[in-house]
Amino acid sequence: MQDLAATRIDARPAPALRRYVRSYVGFDLRGFPAGVHCGPPGRALTAVISLSRPLGVGAGVDDGSPVTRFDSVAGGLMRRSVAIHHDGRQHGVQVSLTPLGARAVYGVPAGELAHRLVPLDELLGALGVELVDRLRAATTWAARFAVLDELLLRAVGRGDGDRLYPVRPEVAQAWRRLVVARGRVQVGAVATELGWSRRYLTERFRGEVGLSPKTFARVLRFEHAHDLATAHDPLPWADVATVSGYADQAHLVRDWREFTGRSPTVWRRGEVLLGTG
Secondary structure, three states, X not given: OOOOEEEEEEEOOOHHHOOOEEEEEEEEEEOOOOEEEEEOOOOOEEEEEEOOOOEEEEOOOOOOOOEEEEOEEEEOXXXXXXXXXXXXXXXXXXXXXXXXXXXXXXXXXHHHHOOOEEEHHHHHOHHHHHHHHHHHHOOOHHHHHHHHHHHHHHHHHHHOOOOOOOXXXXXXXXXXXXXXXXXXXXXXXXXXXXXXXXXXXXXHHHXXXXXXXXXXXXXXHHHHHXXXXXXXXXXXXXXXXXXXXXXXXHHHHHHHHHHHOOOHHHHHHHOOOOOOO
């Protein structure tokens, strides 16, 4: 096997984009054993642009989901991991959008993309094609991030941002409340704060975001646990469960199986890309 090499470059988008785009990540991983990486569910909509060969992606892990190859792919919010099949090499750029920014960048609510993987050019049209071509032509990470800023600002400008794609302020407030609490807040309490019934909040939130507020809260709790489990010096599983708000380790294991298709132990053993930065 060739020597392992792992590069990860994080960048913030241009200030005018930060209401809609959380982050950029450039990655170049080489020499790892072939395998299937679990792309975990989380608070952001993820788009990935490959800078080399097409990505092989399935909508579920170890469940027989068909693998589709994409030069660039955008996904909505999920309640389970996607399977990223790799031969030990991954080279590309990841863009994370807030659910409330999907309207401004893509022109559709995040709810329309929930549980889906679609080619990026289906959402951005010719801009999506140009984005892939120019990212692949760029020779530095700084140049690639500048391309992302330029083209995503153009995408937002086509719809004039939030003005033509308004999000109900109550839904935005509920989303922020859940994110700040990392899911550790009662949905009924959030509804009361808004002056809505729990049922009405659930309907409006699901229509905009794609998940019910209860499911989104569970995803946020799992995301916190996943962050703890992928740290360079991870906590024991029992401590991960406690810190991220699970009742006990068994509760964590149940959610981990649901969201990744694997037990925590099997997941860790199979994730050959862990520790790559």
